[in-house]
Amino acid sequence: MQTPETNLILIVDDTPTNLEVLSEALTDAGFEVAVATSGESAIEQIEYDPPDLILLDIMMPGIDGFETCYRLKQNPQTKDIPVIFMTALSDTVDKVKGLSLGAVDYITKPFQQAEVLARVQIHVNLRNLNLALAEKNLRLEQEITERAIAEAALQQLTQDLEQRVLERTQKLADALCTLEKAQVQMVQSEKLATLGQLVAGIAHEINNPVNFIHANLYYVSRYTQNLLELLKLYQNQLPNATPEIQAKAEDIDLQYLLEDLPKILSSMEIGTKRICEIIKSLRSFSRHDEAEVKVVDVHEGIESTLMILKRHLEAKPGQPKIQVFKEYGNLPKVECYPGKMNQVFMNVLSNAIDALTEAMDNYPSYVPSPMIRITTEVRESDRIVIKIADNGLGIPENIQKRIFDPFFTTKPAGKGTGLGMSISHQIITELHYGSLQCISQPGKGAEFIVEIPICDCEQCDFVRSAKKGAIATAMCK
Template sequence: MNKSDIILIVDDNPANLGVLSDFLDETGYEVWVAKSGDMALQRIEYALPDLILLDIMMPGIDGFETCRYLKGKTETCDIPVIFMTALSDTESKVKGLNLGAVDYITKPFQQEEVLARVKLHLKLYKLMRQVAEQNKTLEQKVQERTFELNQMVEELKTMQVQLVQNEKMSSLGQMVAGVAHEINNPINFIYGNLEPAEEYIENILNLIEMYQLYHPEPDAEIKAYREDIELEFLREDLIKILSSMKIGANRILEIVKSLRNFSRIDGSEIKKVDIHEGIDSTLMILQNRLKAKPEHPEIELIKEYGNLPDVECYPGQLNQVFMNLLANGIDAIEECYSEGSFKEVENNSGKIRISTELNNSDEVVIKIADNAKGMKEEVVNRIFNPFFTTKPVGKGTGMGLAISYSIVVDKHGGKLECNSKVNVGTEFIIRIPRRSKNSLIDN
């Protein structure tokens, strides 16, 4: 990184321009600024930047139109464009990426995130230019050098995937943690007051019994009211209601615990955790997708948990893997229902089976299987490649399984395998060491 790395910032907000330009200038980049799309296009007529940070919502021509113009010109079509936007809807992001943008940054900015994405795409841009130059001047070394550079590009693409996926999972985790926190306080208040309420009600009922014992013949008005409210029935039913309220409050507390467990985004720390808690927390998040709906019956969940010790791992990241694999299984089953293809598979109904065990190599083995229509061998061979997806356009990004593979293999030193047969189903097998080689935990 040096002053030859030029970044053009296009934003109509002076505050944003000031903050970003000062930060990037201090980091070592040469920074140009433009307050509108028109000014940006005029600026690049004289000299070309290495990267453009482009706001979407601007007067005159907006960011989308500016990007379309840049990608339509030979001189500027290869310059990486990163959108800056407060828009959080997927449609706007997809539109920008389809126009040729390489990434997006969500406002308000996090300086570390801006710097990471800028570095990533500048490096990608330089590598691509380097490939083009070497193709012109070093034809005899093209095959060897291109292979090496493509490997680097693939690694950088994986980094990009991780940035996007980590942001998505972090947002989900923060939302889930927030919901859990908001629920936790009132339910603890309710649960904490149920026991004294039960005691007070029992005291009142005992007092009524004493009145009945010592005054067996009450006034006619009291007697009539007692019959109207069905005192004996009320006495029995009130105890049942309190018991049901306790059960319901306990259930909500369990849900809150599961939400908190799932939302642990502690990717930088290895912890000893109960793997089954992570799976169950993920299932809690996906519970609504397993329930019966007008378009299909309930998806049956079969759990075959073995006796597992606590495992040293990155729990938040493993929860992310469980989420990806389980969601893919549910998607596959729902697709079978929508196509009416369950008549070709086992028992004509959707099933997801989860099994766990500790093998002889001291590895924890987690198997997640569905009985959907399965995949052909050529598809299975590509299933963990970044950006590869079997889903229709707009339904899948091809990032989930690639990230899952990286988490299991690179972060945990394990293995992630996929077995699939057409009209039988698909099974993913996760194998991770019980003890992490990177752990500082006292075993």
């Protein structure tokens, strides 16, 4: 059993190397360490020697980490022990699943020693703080019972108790708020990095062979035309072909071949040109090589996003095509994070498409033709405004108030994590010192308004005022 001054950390992992590395790092940091190689053995070990914190691997033989965590949280004796998942999975859904089962955090493999120690220390401190608070509350209740005769002393003690509870509750709330914000930012960074790498990788791999085909189609077309012309000369010079040649010409339908072959080559050229345009849009959307602030054309980002979402805008059985109307103003190039701005466009446009699709699927009374209108303009010469509006059923007022809250979603389980609009709000307000707001009335659709400064210089009045507003908002939170 561990001493009161030493915190016991249980590491559950079926990989000896991970156990050795983590055990050494935690021991050097002053923790007492226990290990288990499976979920079953971990549960048995915890019953007779409960640890202060559990580092739990997800992928294990027997019962996996998710099931192990579920069983621990169902047991009243072990439900309050904090669990940190260790995983090589990068899917946001898996991480959200772990948090929903009761885990307090997760660590991504391969391990970063400093990160592991920092996260373990934070949650051990929170655990100790909770235990200390419970112990202090118990002692205070005993004192109140013993001093019940002295009314004045009882009132003073009650006030002391309330003050202590408020202070500790505020500390816990601040710590949890900081942790939640860090988790959201981490999910955002991993999601954007994964998406950018995926799109950029696909575009790069496809680009070279498609360019090769597209470039050579020009010569294939010329060579084919030359051969067809030569064939026509043979037909003119030798009109009386042999029976064998006539039979072959009829067998392959030579006349149709002569007419259709140039058309096929033309169609192939159009198709490869279209693929080249799609690749260009993918690379423009991902902006994988532009993680820093760049001067870009916002309209290009909107167009590349629409290109990627084109399939979702097309007509479906029983549903008309979603029309997109663009009213672009004469915008200057803007200093921004291009990839992250494109992610905002993707989130807002995807939500608009989902809202219109839901209206057409579930509400027979929905009459208007589905439509998305995109408007851009310069406002007061120092900032731009992008408005994205749909003519769906609108957003109820009670939902509008929470639309930018982390993990809030109205979509069914498995179709949304509730992070898209929260991340978009952070990108616009914290990275670009702009604003993102939603205006909607039931039955009249919804409109999202993005406003960002044209430049990110400190001399810009809009940036200075926006930064002050961001600081004030952070202080209020």
